[in-house]
Amino acid sequence: MRKTKKSLLAVLLTVFMILVSLTTACSSNTEEAEQNSAKQGEASQKSNEATTYPIQTDKKLTYWAGLNSNLAGIKSSLDEVPFFQEWQKRTGVPLTFISPTAGQQNEALNVMLASGELPDVIEHSWINFPGGPEKAIKDGYILKLNDLIDQHAPNYKKYLQDHPEVDRMVKTDTGSYFGFPFIRGDESLLVFQGPIVRQDWLDELGLEMPTTIDEWYTVLKAFKEKKGASAPLSFLSDGRLAALSNGAFIGAYGINLGFYLDNGQIKYGPAEPQYKEFLATMSKWYAEGLLDKNIATTDSKTLDANIITGATGVSIGNAGSNLGKWTPLLSEQNPKAVLAPAPYPVLNKGDVPRFGQYDNPFAVNGTAAITSTSKDPELAVKMLDYAYSEEGHMLFNFGIEGVSYTMENGYPTYTDLMMKNPDKLAPAQALSLYIRGNYFGPFVQDKRYSEQYNVLPSQKDAIQVWKTEAKSTKLPPITATPEESTELAKIMTDVDTLVNEMTLKIILGSEPLSSYESYMERLSTLNFDRAIEIQEAALERFNKR
């Protein structure tokens, strides 16, 4: 009897002790949480006052970003670039730069992520991260920045408040902000790519500027027969006709090379019946020698050579990096040569092209995200927020006043150091040393940059000539959920392989046009309908944002 009583007491005592320890643990937790929220409250109060730059800090952040290709051969690392030196000086945050090998961004990032040793800031097209930015946050690579932006990024926050259409694009479906994006700050900056033609050949042969596919055929034929062009139409291919992906030539058939928007519905060009007509035309052009014989392997080096030697009379390129590069090189070879922008081809005369290059204001490249292992995320946010301030905006777009630009009647004008460089650097190269305006990065691009950067009359015309209705067919930056995206990636790897292969084989004539139908059947066995379903769900979520 006594024994049971004793043991009962012992049990009660133990239970009591456990309870006590639990409650104290709980209360201490709540206390801590309260303290934390109090701290945050303080911080968010502080956020109303902007950070004063330069920030006083003894911490050094690591920054992972690609080297602008314009700098190839001039500077070997970002540390040596005056812009990046000035940026550190102005923000007060010392940075150590890590740059991936040019052209191998994805691979380099992959290896770095796999190693688990991350820098503080990574510039990347995070929207294209496999699984989307949401997965990158969920898997613990990068931070969800909502609170940090609220507290420490008043400039960026203000920009988003003033531009709700951009705000919608730069966050995920669940409203997470994942980085500091590259934003094209003006409508005129959204169109910069299109067909380019040898105007002097057209004039010489008495031909009008072509608009329809039939007229283009005549022009290409004339270029081949009368001007001896061995590859009359040539463009960057990368094995999948990359230069057509914005809708040049293929857009005439009312479709695009990938996913696009058709009256609010998501469609996939290669699965539409018009794709066969597009293939028919291309294979005909290829067979007749109007399309570059090496179209599957054409890279930028070959393309440059084709243009400069006069093997090519028609291409597709950018106002800045192509028209601006080819024109001087070409006129060195042949003073009479003139390159001009040409309108996106249509099928019937007078039609307005539905497809063409049109960038969303939120350009996917160069979004700076902060990693989960960052030593000081707050400092990183403050440092990145600088670019969205008045002063930072000028630095990123125009550089240092008195060195790279001067204010003339309130207009920031690039100096001769930029436009007529004494060291014989092309404007694109000189500018890349002092500004980030002609490259992507975490800031808002200013149209006054392109007004001066595109100096040739042909470049200035281009934006007008390349006008299309692409805004209505362009997909916004939608993202699948992390779960869906694994499935989508699996389907699309096989679909891309099939479509790229089929497209090239039919164009090159190693498969007859009639095999298109059997390819389409195979497409359905790859579970393609599910891919469309996933994309539609993502679009719906985007529209609800």
Place this chain on the structure above:
Amino acid sequence: MMIPVIAYYVIFQYGPMYGAIIAFKDYSPMKGVMDSEWVGLAHFQSFFESYYFWRILKNTLILSLYSLCFEFPAPIILALLINEVRNKRFKSIVQSVTYMPHFISLIVICGIIKDFTNSGGLINTFITYLGGDGQAMLQKPELFRSIYIISDIWQGMGWTSIIYLAALMNVDQEQFEAARIDGAGRLRQIWNISIPGILPTIIIMLILRIGNLLSVGFEKIILLYNPAIYDTADVISTFVYRKGLLEFGWSYSAAVGLFNSVVNLILLVLANRLSKKFSENSLW
């Protein structure tokens, strides 16, 4: 004395092997190998069920067999030929010229191949000169294997022949003299003395080669191929590259890599056993 050796193997050879378990997990570097979720054979399954599985397996095997049939004998033949040259200067020139390509970086080699085979390239200019029809060769699926193997032979033949030349040096010179006295011609000497003399080396090299049968050098294919020739050029490793490295599928790539290694190991053991049975030579 054994301790450093054992330590080396444990730390650098066997240690990393535990990483192979990510093939059975949904690996995320941030969680680490241990804390990532187990998914069992899901990655293997998705690889075997992949729409293109049979094509890439076939391409890998064919390319490997071609290289075994054509690439493997080339350095042996070259070594035998060089060995027959009596003029010392000529011999060393031939040797230098043939092993020079080995030192050129693969990227440069592929650039050269691309330039030579495109529609306006050197080879096509020559073909058109002879009245043929020039075409972009790297867009023809039926030509890819030949281009791959021929360029491989050109690049590696001279370098690999060094090992056989070294083996030939060790063949007893008196045997040649005796054969000559008996009236054996050059060919007979090669057939009855030189080849048997280096046979052990050949067999060891062959066994090692078979152990790598499924590992086709993928860097070169990545640099050369395009969708038009996936039919013959897409192999396991390039498929994995597209899937794994570009889409961040570490576990998937690990699964395929493990599959590759297992098949290679089985082939190696088999080849070794066969060789042991039919000749005196074996790796172990």
